Amino acid sequence: MLDTVGILVDRQTFKGIPSRRTGNERLALYNKAAKQLGLKLFYMSLDQMGRKSASGFTYRKKTYKRERLPIPAVTHNRVITFSSKENGKLKQLSQTSFLFNRQNRYDKYKIYKLIYQNPKLRAYLPVSLVFTEAQLQSAMKNYSSLYIKPTNSSVGDGIMKLKKHKSGKWLFYWKKGSPKLLSSKKAVSTITRYVGKMRYMIQEAIPVATYEGRPYDLRVTVQRGSTGSWQLIGMIGRIAAAGRHVTNVAKGGKVKKVKELFQASGFEPEQMEAAVREASLQIMWYLSEKLTHLADVGLDIGVDRQGAIKLIEINGRDQRYSFKKAKMKSTFYRTYETPMKYAKYVLNQNNQKPSNS
Ligand SMILES: Nc1ncnc2c1ncn2[C@@H]1O[C@H](COP(=O)(O)OP(=O)(O)OP(=O)(O)O)[C@@H](O)[C@H]1O
Numbered sequence: 022m023l024d025t026v027g028i029l030v031d032r033q034t035f036k037g038i039p040s041r042r043t044g045n046e047r048l049a050l051y052n053k054a055a056k057q058l059g060l061k062l063f064y065m066s067l068d069q070m071g072r073k074s075a076s077g078f079t080y081r082k083k084t085y086k087r088e089r090l091p092i093p094a095v096t097h098n099r100v101i102t103f104s105s106k107e108n109g110k111l112k113q114l115s116q117t118s119f120l121f122n123r124q125n126r127y128d129k130y131k132i133y134k135l136i137y138q139n140p141k142l143r144a145y146l147p148v149s150l151v152f153t154e155a156q157l158q159s160a161m162k163n164y165s166s167l168y169i170k171p172t173n174s175s176v177g178d179g180i181m182k183l184k185k186h187k188s189g190k191w192l193f194y195w196k197k198g199s200p201k202l203l204s205s206k207k208a209v210s211t212i213t214r215y216v217g218k219m220r221y222m223i224q225e226a227i228p229v230a231t232y233e234g235r236p237y238d239l240r241v242t243v244q245r246g247s248t249g250s251w252q253l254i255g256m257i258g259r260i261a262a263a264g265r266h267v268t269n270v271a272k273g274g275k276v277k278k279v280k281e282l283f284q285a286s287g288f289e290p291e292q293m294e295a296a297v298r299e300a301s302l303q304i305m306w307y308l309s310e311k312l313t314h315l316a317d318v319g320l321d322i323g324v325d326r327q328g329a330i331k332l333i334e335i336n337g338r339d340q341r342y343s344f345k346k347a348k349m350k351s352t353f354y355r356t357y358e359t360p361m362k363y364a365k366y367v368l369n370q371n372n373q374k375p376s377n378s
């Protein structure tokens with residue numbers, strides 16, 4: 022089992038393996054990378070896993086085979102857990118296997134606070150506050166544009182935006198359609214009602230650079246690779262759909278190569294790319310001292326009109342498909358290959374340790 026690497030996928034993906042319908046997870050790319058690296062893959066699902074062994078799928082000679090195998094020494098986690106039962110299983114797995122990206126979703130405000138502890142990185146953070154009605158009222162005095170977003174949500178859902186209008190009222194963006202013009206009082210009561218008992222944060226809106234009048238930001242993939250250290254794998258721009266305040270591809274955002282975006286914004290493309298690379302790596306070097314099992318992340322980065330780099334959020338289970346959409350085939354492949362290289366590195370490290378100590 023020494024050269025076997027586990028890949029933990031969610032139930033839906035797991036069930037689709039025999040018919041090769043695995044949604045956004047392009048398992049063929051893991052298989053290709055494993056072949057090149059001389060690794061065997063074992064696809065697992067939390068609900069088919071025991072303490073010592075699991076019933077999963079191996080891939081050999083172009084076919085998947087259902088097998089029961091011991092838990093591999095190294096596992097790449099692609100699951101986001103929701104229930105405490107699933108969390109328990111994940112914890113159990115991490116006791117037998119070196120499970121990287123053990124946790125794939127972090128509370129956005131917690132991440133903000135962790136990074137804020139490092140004075141060198143503070144400049145990359147838009148001001149963020151935990152949502153309360155009073156905090157919103159005071160933020161509206163200090164900022165002319167704000168995002169109000171769930172600290173733990175997904176793909177642009179539940180994200181609101183407020184923007185001061187010349188009349189003194191506020192433009193309120195929420196879901197699709199044109200923004201509504203609301204008085205301060207009405208804006209506060211509306212937002213407070215929508216937030217309800219959910220955990221939200223307030224974040225200063227980054228005055229992001231635009232492309233043909235539409236805001237854009239970047240998805241930056243940073244992963245640990247064959248030497249165990251963080252590498253910048255690729256970056257891609259995402260342009261918001263007309264009239265929308267979020268760039269998520271799941272919300273109609275369009276992908277575009279960063280070079281074109283930077284050029285259109287009057288930035289020197291190579292220089293800006295290098296700056297984004299440096300910022301992303303610095304953030305991950307620091308953060309991974311605190312969150313030790315992280316090895317694969319997608320950073321949402323905004324570049325403001327002056328060219329300052331701001332971190333919007335960090336995604337554990339990076340949806341790598343933006344690279345595919347942008348026809349960046351080799352980058353797309355590398356987003357699958359690099360975690361496998363890292364798994365191989367970890368396996369080799371384990372093998373070098375004396376076995377009976
Ligand atoms: N402070 C901000 N300034 C400018 N734009 C923002 C800000 N916060 C969010 N956005 C826009 O909203 C989009 C979605 O926000 P964010 O990435 O924080 O949440 P999400 O993608 O829904 O969360 P998750 O990745 O957990 O599903 C961003 O990609 C960006 O376009």
Ligand SMILES: [Mg+2]
Nearest residue numbers: 177269321334
């Ligand atoms: Mg996001």
